[in-house]
Amino acid sequence: MSEAILDVQDKPKAGQWISLSLQHMFAMFGATILVPQLVGLSPAIALLTSGIATIIFILITQFKVPAYLGSSFAFIVPITIATETGGIGSAMIGAMFVSLVYAIVALIIWKTGYHWLMKLLPPIVVGPVIIVIGLALSGTAVNMAMTIPAEGGSEYSLLHFSAAIVTLLTAIICNIYFKNIISLMPILIGIIVGYGYSAAIGIIDFTAIGDASWFAVPEFLIPGVDYSFQVTPTLLFVMVPIAIVTISEHIGHQLVLGKIVDRNYIKDPGLHRSILADGIGTFISSLVGGPPKTTYGENIGVLAITKVFSVYVILGAAVFAIAFSFFGKLMAVIETIPTAVLGGISILLFGIIASSGLRMLVDNNIDFGNNRNLVISSVILVIGIGGAKLEFNESFSIEGMALAAIVGVILNLVLPGMNKKEVDDGTK
Numbered sequence: 001m002s003e004a005i006l007d008v009q010d011k012p013k014a015g016q017w018i019s020l021s022l023q024h025m026f027a028m029f030g031a032t033i034l035v036p037q038l039v040g041l042s043p044a045i046a047l048l049t050s051g052i053a054t055i056i057f058i059l060i061t062q063f064k065v066p067a068y069l070g071s072s073f074a075f076i077v078p079i080t081i082a083t084e085t086g087g088i089g090s091a092m093i094g095a096m097f098v099s100l101v102y103a104i105v106a107l108i109i110w111k112t113g114y115h116w117l118m119k120l121l122p123p124i125v126v127g128p129v130i131i132v133i134g135l136a137l138s139g140t141a142v143n144m145a146m147t148i149p150a151e152g153g154s155e156y157s158l159l160h161f162s163a164a165i166v167t168l169l170t171a172i173i174c175n176i177y178f179k180n181i182i183s184l185m186p187i188l189i190g191i192i193v194g195y196g197y198s199a200a201i202g203i204i205d206f207t208a209i210g211d212a213s214w215f216a217v218p219e220f221l222i223p224g225v226d227y228s229f230q231v232t233p234t235l236l237f238v239m240v241p242i243a244i245v246t247i248s249e250h251i252g253h254q255l256v257l258g259k260i261v262d263r264n265y266i267k268d269p270g271l272h273r274s275i276l277a278d279g280i281g282t283f284i285s286s287l288v289g290g291p292p293k294t295t296y297g298e299n300i301g302v303l304a305i306t307k308v309f310s311v312y313v314i315l316g317a318a319v320f321a322i323a324f325s326f327f328g329k330l331m332a333v334i335e336t337i338p339t340a341v342l343g344g345i346s347i348l349l350f351g352i353i354a355s356s357g358l359r360m361l362v363d364n365n366i367d368f369g370n371n372r373n374l375v376i377s378s379v380i381l382v383i384g385i386g387g388a389k390l391e392f393n394e395s396f397s398i399e400g401m402a403l404a405a406i407v408g409v410i411l412n413l414v415l416p417g418m419n420k421k422e423v424d425d426g427t428k
Contacts, residue, residue, distance in 0.1 A: 006310040008066055008261055020308055021316025023181065025324070027298045028070040028317075030187030033334055034349070035071035035291045037342055038140075039079045040088060042289065043334045044218035044325045046071050049290030051321035053281025057295075058311055058318075060277035061269045066311040067257060068299035068318070069281050071291040073353055074246050077136050077401060078239045079291065086235060088289075089227025094239030095286035097231075101243040102279025110272035117247070122419065123364040125408040126248040127357045128377040132384030132401045133245065134354025141350050144343025157340075159201060164344030167194030171348050184301045187345055194341035195333075203340070209332045216328030221289025233396040241402040244409065246294055250278055252360075253295040260300065261309045372417045380408040 006012055012020060032050050033043040053069040061067075075095070082091040109117065145164035147154040171190030174182050182189065198204050223229045251266075254274055258265040265274065281293040299317075303309055324330060361377075368374050382388075384404030391397040398406065412418065 004261070004307050004309045006308045006313070008064065008263070008309045008311050010310050011312050012308070012310055017313065017316055020306070020310075020313045021320055023306075024068060024299055024302055024314060024317035025320045026188055027181075027184050027302050028068055028296050028321075030185065030189075030191055030345070031073070031296070031298065031349070032070040032321075034187065034191075034342065034345065035073060035076060037334070037337065038076055038346070039091070039291065040083060041079075041221075041291055042219040042331075044216070044331045045220065045288060045290045047321045048218050048325035049281075049285035049288060050293065051318040051325070053285055053293045054314060054318035054321075056281050056284065057274070057277040058315060060280065061265075061273050063311050064263070064269050065254075065257070065265055065274060066261065066303060066309050066314045067253065067274075067295045068314055069278065069293040070296040070298075072246060072282075072294040073349065074130075074133055074242050074249070074294070075239070075292045077133065078242050081238050081400070082235055085238075086230065086232070087227060088221065089223065090230070090232075090235050091239070092221060092223065092227070092286045092289060093229060093231060094235050095292045096283055097236055097240055098243050098246075098292060099279040099283035099286070101240055102247070102275055102282065105243075105247060106272040106276035106279065109275065110270070114251075114266065114271050117251075119418075120409060120413075121244055121248045122412060123360050124366055124373050124376050125380070125405075125412050126245060127360040127364075127366070128380035129245050129384065129401065129405045129408060130357030130360065131354045132357075132381060132404050134350045134352070134357065135385050136401060137346070137350040137353070141343055141346035144339050145347060146340070146343070148339070160203060160338065160340035163194055163198045163201065163203060163338055163340040164347070166197045167191065167341045167344030168347055170194065171345055181302065181305060184298055184305065187298075187349065190345050190348075191337065191341060194344055195337055198338045198341055203338050204336055206336060208336055209329060212332035213328045215326055216331060218325050218331075219289065223287070226289070234398075237396075237398040237402050237406075239402075241405040244405045246278075246292070247275060250275060250295055253297065253300060257295075257300050257303070260304050370417070372415050375415065376408060376411045379411060380404045383407055 032046055036043045036046040050070050057069050079091040082094050146156055146161040148157045148160050167190045170193040171186040174186040174189045254265045285293055366373055384401045387400050388403055389397055389399035390403060
């Protein structure tokens with residue numbers, strides 16, 4: 001990368017600090033509030049916990065890694081399944097166990113290095129699992145875009161579908177035809193334009209905004225207070241295997257971020273520290289009712305474009321996110337966003353998730369002329385998208401993408417012909 005305008009440890013001037021931090025907050029804003037909207041959690045809690053998790057991440061990584069943590073899309077389906085089977089509290093408990101997996105992985109990496117993890121989670125496993133995550137959500141996105149709730153189910157609405165189309169087209173135009181900071185915020189801009197269009201065609205009820213106070217404490221979900229703490233094998237197998245994807249995503253972000261800011265984050269402060277920080281951020285979030293966290297590509301993109309790498313700018317964005325979470329009127333506006341608008345933006349987002357899995361396979365030159373690769377990817381895709389299930393009894397089953405991820409890891413380990421090539425750790 002070219003020379004930084006502000007390097008990692010540089011502190012900006014006050015006015016510059018505010019504007020740069022707000023820019024980072026808005027870059028993550030759309031995606032971070034979309035996840036809780038889709039799974040029935042509080043957008044305010046998602047904002048609050050994203051700020052807290054980011055501060056925790058920066059502290060644990062010793063102020064060396066300018067990364068922002070937002071809501072993870074990988075957990076949308078697992079949270080939905082966990083909620084349907086045991087209530088929203090089950091999803092929060094599952095997320096806590098995911099954070100425990102992060103801690104265990106971090107400990108093992110600290111003691112033994114990280115190459116075993118690359119062997120366990122190569123692109124031929126992670127890529128198809130990511131594709132499953134995106135495509136498994138495709139039906140949800142389309143239904144949200146073109147239907148409205150009705151008695152006994154839902155009904156098709158061309159009017160609402162038009163709001164979804166406007167939202168989708170706006171996001172596409174921002175992403176394709178703009179090459180500055182606007183291209184990094186297509187989700188937020190798409191939602192804003194879609195909301196404006198929805199207001200114009202009269203499909204928004206503004207009552208909640210008028211009733212909301214300017215200051216409002218986010219809706220916390222505390223274990224033992226708002227829900228009972230109950231762990232089941234099914235819950236664990238729904239949530240925990242998704243760590244396969246999110247840890248791989250985390251490693252990829254650390255490698256890309258390291259190249260952008262000219263640092264080797266795998267070695268210093270170390271992959272074990274960043275994974276642990278990610279896990280603790282997820283634990284704190286789930287402890288109060290927020291979605292699991294992950295480092296955000298949107299904010300890495302902002303760093304690349306602006307060449308402002310200051311960790312203090314990221315800290316400022318985290319503080320703004322925490323402050324905004326108590327802004328009652330804003331949270332009320334978010335709650336009035338039509339389902340069709342969320343559906344329109346989800347069509348693009350879920351498609352991008354699936355496409356990013358394809359990109360991982362392409363970028364790593366995965367040869368599908370090799371029967372081993374063909375078998376692994378094929379089995380993962382059909383099991384995951386087809387919704388295969390291993391049901392041992394009424395209280396214990398493994399299904400969908402969780403089963404697909406586990407099967408993919410096993411096939412990669414047992415089938416002959418594993419690629420022995422050393423994984424690039426960013427030091428070469």
